[in-house]
Amino acid sequence: MCYGQKVKSKNGVKIIPAIKRKIFGNPNIDDINTNTSESFNSILRENVSRLVRKTKCHAKEKFALNNALALFQFYWNFMHELEKRLTPAIIEKQTTKVWTWGNFLHAKLTFV
Numbered sequence: 001m002c003y004g005q006k007v008k009s010k011n012g013v014k015i016i017p018a019i020k021r022k023i024f025g026n027p028n029i030d031d032i033n034t035n036t037s038e039s040f041n042s043i044l045r046e047n048v049s050r051l052v053r054k055t056k057c058h059a060k061e062k063f064a065l066n067n068a069l070a071l072f073q074f075y076w077n078f079m080h081e082l083e084k085r086l087t088p089a090i091i092e093k094q095t096t097k098v099w100t101w102g103n104f105l106h107a108k109l110t111f112v
Contacts (some may be wrong), residue, residue: 001025004032048072074104 002025008018018031049057050068059065078089078099089095095101 002027002074003027007032008034019045044072047075078104 004020004027005107006018006020009016020029022029022032035100036046039083045051045053048068049055050059050065059068076088078087078095079101081098082091083096085103087098
């Protein structure tokens with residue numbers, strides 16, 4: 001496992017070039033970037049109303065926030081099609097079909 005850090009800063013109005021450094025392992029310095037995590041944070045804010053910055057739907061309890069995130073995680077992995085009717089769950093062989101909300105709401109729960 002490799003881990004790197006990218007530090008962005010600015011001096012007043014002027015943006016200083018980002019500093020990249022290796023934290024753990026031996027990551028390629030060119031691969032250290034924040035685009036993936038910033039992009040996913042944006043996707044979460046767009047789709048989970050409790051994470052929007054100024055909203056009336058803020059989570060008053062941690063339980064409600066966890067449930068909203070779990071529901072989004074299921075949607076993203078089992079219903080959100082990436083390309084050619086493939087979802088992340090199909091790619092990882094967790095399911096063989098694109099789920100619908102009807103499938104989700106009528107699924108029988110089994111506890112292990």
